[in-house]
Amino acid sequence: MLCQSCNQKEANVHITKIINGVKTELHLCEDCAKQKNEFNFSSPFSFGSDLSFQNILDGFVEVMGGSKPQYFEEEKCSVCGTTFEDFRRTGFVGCGNCYKEFNKNIVPLIRRIHGNIHHTGKLPRRAAGLLKLKRRINNLKEELKMAVNNEEYEKAAKIRDEIKELEAKIKDQETRG
Amino acid sequence: MDKSVENMFGTDIVLTSRIRIARNLENMPFPHKMTNEQTRKLINEVASSIIDSNSAIAHTFDLIKLKDINQLERLSLVEKHLISMDLFKNYDKTAVLLNSDRTVSIMINEEDHIRLQVIYPGLKIKEAYEYASRLDDLIEEKITYAFDSKLGYLTSCPTNIGTGLRASVMLHLPALTITKNINNILNTVTQVGITIRGIYGEGSNAMGNIYQISNQVTLGLSEEDIINNLLAVVNKIILQEKRTRGIMLEKQGMELEDDIYRSLGVLKYARVLSASECLNLLSKVRMGIEMGIIKDIDINKINELIVKVQPATLQIIEGRELDSRTRDITRAKIVRKSIS
Numbered sequence: 001m002l003c004q005s006c007n008q009k010e011a012n013v014h015i016t017k018i019i020n021g022v023k024t025e026l027h028l029c030e031d032c033a034k035q036k037n038e039f040n041f042s043s044p045f046s047f048g049s050d051l052s053f054q055n056i057l058d059g060f061v062e063v064m065g066g067s068k069p070q071y072f073e074e075e076k077c078s079v080c081g082t083t084f085e086d087f088r089r090t091g092f093v094g095c096g097n098c099y100k101e102f103n104k105n106i107v108p109l110i111r112r113i114h115g116n117i118h119h120t121g122k123l124p125r126r127a128a129g130l131l132k133l134k135r136r137i138n139n140l141k142e143e144l145k146m147a148v149n150n151e152e153y154e155k156a157a158k159i160r161d162e163i164k165e166l167e168a169k170i171k172d173q174e175t176r177g
Numbered sequence: 178m179d180k181s182v183e184n185m186f187g188t189d190i191v192l193t194s195r196i197r198i199a200r201n202l203e204n205m206p207f208p209h210k211m212t213n214e215q216t217r218k219l220i221n222e223v224a225s226s227i228i229d230s231n232s233a234i235a236h237t238f239d240l241i242k243l244k245d246i247n248q249l250e251r252l253s254l255v256e257k258h259l260i261s262m263d264l265f266k267n268y269d270k271t272a273v274l275l276n277s278d279r280t281v282s283i284m285i286n287e288e289d290h291i292r293l294q295v296i297y298p299g300l301k302i303k304e305a306y307e308y309a310s311r312l313d314d315l316i317e318e319k320i321t322y323a324f325d326s327k328l329g330y331l332t333s334c335p336t337n338i339g340t341g342l343r344a345s346v347m348l349h350l351p352a353l354t355i356t357k358n359i360n361n362i363l364n365t366v367t368q369v370g371i372t373i374r375g376i377y378g379e380g381s382n383a384m385g386n387i388y389q390i391s392n393q394v395t396l397g398l399s400e401e402d403i404i405n406n407l408l409a410v411v412n413k414i415i416l417q418e419k420r421t422r423g424i425m426l427e428k429q430g431m432e433l434e435d436d437i438y439r440s441l442g443v444l445k446y447a448r449v450l451s452a453s454e455c456l457n458l459l460s461k462v463r464m465g466i467e468m469g470i471i472k473d474i475d476i477n478k479i480n481e482l483i484v485k486v487q488p489a490t491l492q493i494i495e496g497r498e499l500d501s502r503t504r505d506i507t508r509a510k511i512v513r514k515s516i517s
């Protein structure tokens with residue numbers, strides 16, 4: 001077998017990698033292997049070059065949707081302009097909003113990668129607080145409507161003040177952030 | 178000894194424990210989509226969230242913009258695992274916050290806006306996570322993270338989504354490598370969402386027999402579960418390594434001893450040492466020390482050498498750029514001086 005890198009010398013170094021059950025083999029001659037291996041500072045933050053996420057991703061997309069269905073090319077994130085095709089090619093989405101816009105196509109992928117689609121870990125402390133505040137305000141607004149309908153103006157004023165207070169809190173937190 | 182080196186290694190089969198948390202800011206495109214202006218803003222905001230905080234640790238951090246240091250210094254940070262290759266490659270727009278004892282490195286504008294890393298010597302993955310999580314909270318006091326109630330922390334690559342957590346333990350596994358058992362382990366652990374890779378070099382051809390065991394799955398498990406799963410696997414691997422060493426000692430004790438002392442001999446007297454040869458010899462000597470075969474060499478000296486013989490760090494020690502042959506000669510000289 002010839003070396004996959006230089007296609008000239010006999011391949012006598014064989015590398016097998018398995019990530020999430022996906023197996024890739026690499027056959028190299030000694031020189032190319034040495035070159036590849038000579039201080040490959042492949043960081044713990046990224047995958048090896050020949051077994052990158054996007055290579056695997058491409059496989060996933062093909063398995064799931066056939067090769068390059070038309071609608072992939074049309075999908076485009078309204079915030080950052082990344083298309084699903086961009087994501088497919090690079091393995092990267094452009095912003096947090098991409099996950100919303102590509103939801104239909106990206107969630108099955110995420111499920112294949114992690115075997116799950118529900119976060120059960122840590123919550124951002126401050127954002128969790130904000131979410132709670134916003135929920136409370138929504139509830140109060142409902143109460144306010146009811147109070148007004150029932151002509152309980154004193155109660156309505158109280159609720160209004162509380163809403164104002166909470167909104168100021170949110171504003172304060174958001175500007176600090 | 179250099180503080181960062183001291184923190185890089187434990188003293189036994191486990192070298193270091195590392196936690197890495199990926200985070201992104203809300204309402205800001207991910208790094209590869211950012212403008213220069215946004216990049217500058219990001220660096221300032223993240224740096225300020227630590228340095229200008231009321232926390233007692235605030236003053237222990239330094240902000241290093243990668244473009245402000247030279248190529249060798251940057252590469253040396255990679256060799257010491259304080260920054261990633263990604264940060265290195267994009268040096269014109271990346272930065273890192275390092276604490277004074279070099280256990281924490283907060284990379285800014287890596288693949289994600291923030292890559293928070295804590296490295297502790299030895300098997301201290303839980304402690305490392307606890308500290309990383311506290312720093313994460315500190316940053317979050319000033320910054321709102323991109324977070325989805327269902328998918329968790331959003332990352333630029335879906336492989337990190339959810340917890341954004343990569344927990345790794347660095348292990349020295351010469352016996353499992355020599356006996357080729359490492360391949361079986363590699364196949365087995367991938368089935369439970371764990372990966373093993375060589376730190377220097379790739380796959381089964383890891384140089385220096387140092388491997389990184391880390392979780393692959395980041396979504397659907399709590400941080401605690403991820404760490405406990407990893408620990409369970411790591412403990413099994415350590416046991417295997419110890420058993421294999423025992424068997425080698427029992428069946429081929431003289432050959433093993435011979436191999437270890439030959440390695441020491443070459444390190445003591447060689448005049449030209451390539452990086453890979455050097456790392457492999459150092460690994461054997463390290464195993465000799467760990468097994469009590471070599472008694473008169475301090476293991477920390479070997480740890481220190483593993484870092485010193487890396488190309489960029491080597492050149493920084495020498496104070497100049499060296500071609501590959503001169504590096505090999507210099508490497509042999511440094512090793513000789515250190516262990517004879």
